[in-house]
Amino acid sequence: MTYERVFDYGYAGKEKKEKGVRTPFQIDRDRIIHSSAFRRMRNKTQVFGVFTLDYYRTRLTHSLEVSQIARAIASILDKKHGLNIDIDLVEAVSLAHDIGHPPFGHLGESIINEELKKATGGKFGFEANAQNIRILNFLEKKFYDSKNNKIYGINPSLKTIDGILKYKMPYSLSDKNKHFIYDNDIFILEKLHGKDFVNYLKKYSGFLNDKKNKTAKVQFFEFSRCIECQILNAADDIAYATHDIEDGVESKLIDIGGHFKVNKYLKESGRIGKDSIDKIAVQVDNFFFNLRNIFKIAGGKETGRIKGGILDAGGGKDPMHHIKVKTDLKEFFSNYISKFILNIDLEERQGGIAKMKSKPGLKKKENSFIFDVPIDLEDDSYKYGIIWKNGVNLEISALKQISYRLVMENREILLNRYKAENIIRRLFSVFSDIKNIKLYPDDFQELYEFGFYGGFGKAQNGNAGFKVMCADYISGMTDMYAMKLYSSLFDARNFSDTPHA
16 A cells, blocks of 8 residues: 555556656645645634734644644654654645635534535535545546546545545544545545445444544544554644644733633533643643743843733833743744654554453453454554653643633634634525526536536435535635625625626
8 A cells, every 4th residue: 555546547657757756755745735725725714814914824834834743753753663654745644634624714614514414414514634535536636537537636645645534434424513534435444444444434333423432432533543644633733732822822812811711611611521620720820820921021020011911011121022022932832842742652552452451340342442443553554553741732732722712712703703604604505506506616617517526416405416516615715715705795895897798
């Protein structure tokens, strides 16, 4: 499987010519970078909308930062354990890991999923990680077989797809809310792990989807990820827990006054285990203590005034106070990233399973979902599982809680989310109606006309394939394009001035 492509088309001759110039994974990385879907991420929401200040991170800058962190993790693990993790492969999966995200972030993802399920009677849903695969294998139009009328996307390596696949659960066997791949891509699971893997999912899907077994499902997802996917996931967590928080501090949504709000939430929340709450609270305290110190002069004497809950340096005597605060904040978050990267390690999965089996009083029946996973643990990609050392996972959890409570639930962000939800729902109502097919761009009209969406069957309200195409079209939009299209459709002031024949 090392260099095998998803489809047997379009690469064989080219790769022969390029032998010794670029590896297949370098080709994947380069094709991802040159894809239109990758470029569109520059105008897609990370946390703050792209219509806010221009220095906030977008999906594109986030993906670049995840790639940099993932390369560092892979390099350290390679040296420490004498492995041969391909850095170009890690970079490729990192750059593509958010390529399927729709406009307006996770909100857009959940709304499109809801609308598509409703429009197809539950037959089809939308998931951003699954959409990554769909873009790379179909929507990104690099290879077209005109003789057989087939599109192969950029036809990436199987290992590149495997590195992006966080959730190896087909839609039809999932809870249909999130964390699934599309049923059309089950053939990829069979190529990666054989038909036994799909039969395993059929056997255990009921157990894994039971809300009482939420932890078991998380364990299954982690266990079925290759090492490159685990590295990507760790890098994504680190970037989310640090860079998004940094934007929150820059925007003054996260300030020293938010300490009490986060602690109050931790005490009242039922979503966090009691054993973890106190440990996470300690890390929250450390974060705000260090943040407060950054807004003090070098001597430690607080000379600024509190404005809006954050310390304003205006009253200080140090003429370079603002510069020092900015550089200290950069160092503060850089230290977090370095600490997290250096406290990632590996353990052999076979050893972990052996420990589970030997644990006193542990019944095989309770953990057979892990013992029975038909994955080759001798394969280098699946031999190891990533572990966090020295409690850094608790620090990451603390930073995520801070971001969630002080940024995602901020009033201004929530107001924008309300507007974004209305935009997505109304666009879906227009473009899911086949009478409006002429409103689509020419390439989508051709896709439908020449049968590329013909294999989805019928929905309660017409052709299911048309509804799926609607989800593909809307999810590919940038935030700005979605807002502009919404305005052109529903704002009477925006009549087209294009002359009519």
